Every structure is written in structure tokens, then in C-alpha cells.
Amino acid sequence: MAIKKTAQQLVLDAENDIRTLAVLEAIQLLESDDHVFVDLRDVRELEHEGIVPEAFHAPRGMIEFWVCPDSPYHKEIFSSGKTFVFYCRSGWRSALATKAIQDMGLENVCHIHGGFNAWKEVGGPIIKHKVNDKKKDGKKS
Numbered sequence: 001m002a003i004k005k006t007a008q009q010l011v012l013d014a015e016n017d018i019r020t021l022a023v024l025e026a027i028q029l030l031e032s033d034d035h036v037f038v039d040l041r042d043v044r045e046l047e048h049e050g051i052v053p054e055a056f057h058a059p060r061g062m063i064e065f066w067v068c069p070d071s072p073y074h075k076e077i078f079s080s081g082k083t084f085v086f087y088c089r090s091g092w093r094s095a096l097a098t099k100a101i102q103d104m105g106l107e108n109v110c111h112i113h114g115g116f117n118a119w120k121e122v123g124g125p126i127i128k129h130k131v132n133d134k135k136k137d138g139k140k141s
Contacts, residue, residue: 011092014099019110023118026085030054030125036077038063040088040097041116046129052087052119053127060093067101083108091115 005013021029029035030053037055039046046057056077058066063086065073078084084101086094086109094111101109112118120126 007092011095014095018095018098018102020095020113021085021110023112023114023122023124026112026119027122027124029085035083035085036080037085037087040086040093045089049116050126051129053125060088060097063097064100064104067104067106078106081108083110085110085112087112087119088115090117
């Protein structure tokens with residue numbers, strides 16, 4: 001059976017329904033206490049390329065479960081009331097994740113157009129990846 005929509009079409013459809021930030025706009029939000037940057041990339045990508053400072057790592061395959069308060073995998077950070085700025089390498093995974101989370105009812109979500117690649121191109125700050133802070137991921141130390 002042939003597919004009805006390509007991955008690219010799903011991304012384009014999602015982008016019609018979500019808030020997309022230009023990379024320079026996203027960089028301006030980096031110091032905001034009301035925003036949390038969420039890196040959806042695979043941990044190997046983070047280890048190889050680094051991460052946006054203070055970003056929370058949430059693997060794309062787990063984001064819906066981490067956001068849902070009824071899930072055994074829920075992370076308290078997603079109940080903070082802050083605005084979540086999702087990003088991945090090129091903006092495709094983050095567009096789909098933003099749409100999915102918005103469809104779940106969390107409206108304070110957006111993503112970065114062009115993703116981490118665009119961030120690097122404009123010289124956005126990058127740090128070496130480290131494991132999520134226990135306080136941020138909802139676990140008690």
C-alpha cells in the first residue's frame with residue numbers, strides 16, 4: 001500500500017497550525033524565565049553537536065508521554081505553565097512534536113524554524129551536553 005502523505009507533507013501541515021519562531025527570535029528568548037527550550041534530538045546528536053544552554057532534553061519518541069500528566073513517564077517540568085520552545089536538528093521533528101503537544105491541549109508550545117542547524121548557522125550559543133538536571137526533569141534527588 002502506498003502512503004497517503006509524505007513526512008514532508010506532515011511537517012508542512014503541522015507548520016500551518018503551530019507557532020514557528022525564527023532562530024533570531026528564539027535566541028532572544030534564551031534568557032527568559034518564562035520559556036524552556038526543549039531539545040528533541042537523539043542523545044547521540046547532543047553528544048556530537050552540543051546543546052542550547054539550559055535546554056531540557058526530551059527524546060522525540062517520549063515527548064507525548066513526558067507531557068501527559070496521567071502518564072507514568074510524566075515530567076513535572078511540562079506542568080510548569082511556561083512556554084516550551086521545541087527544536088531538533090532541522091525543524092521537522094520539532095514541528096511534528098509541537099503539533100502533537102498542541103493537539104494534546106498544551107497551547108504554550110512553539111518550535112524553531114530550521115532547528116539546531118539554523119541555530120548554529122547564526123552563531124547561537126552552544127554548550128557541551130550534560131545529563132538533565134534532576135530538579136528540571138521532575139525527579140527528586
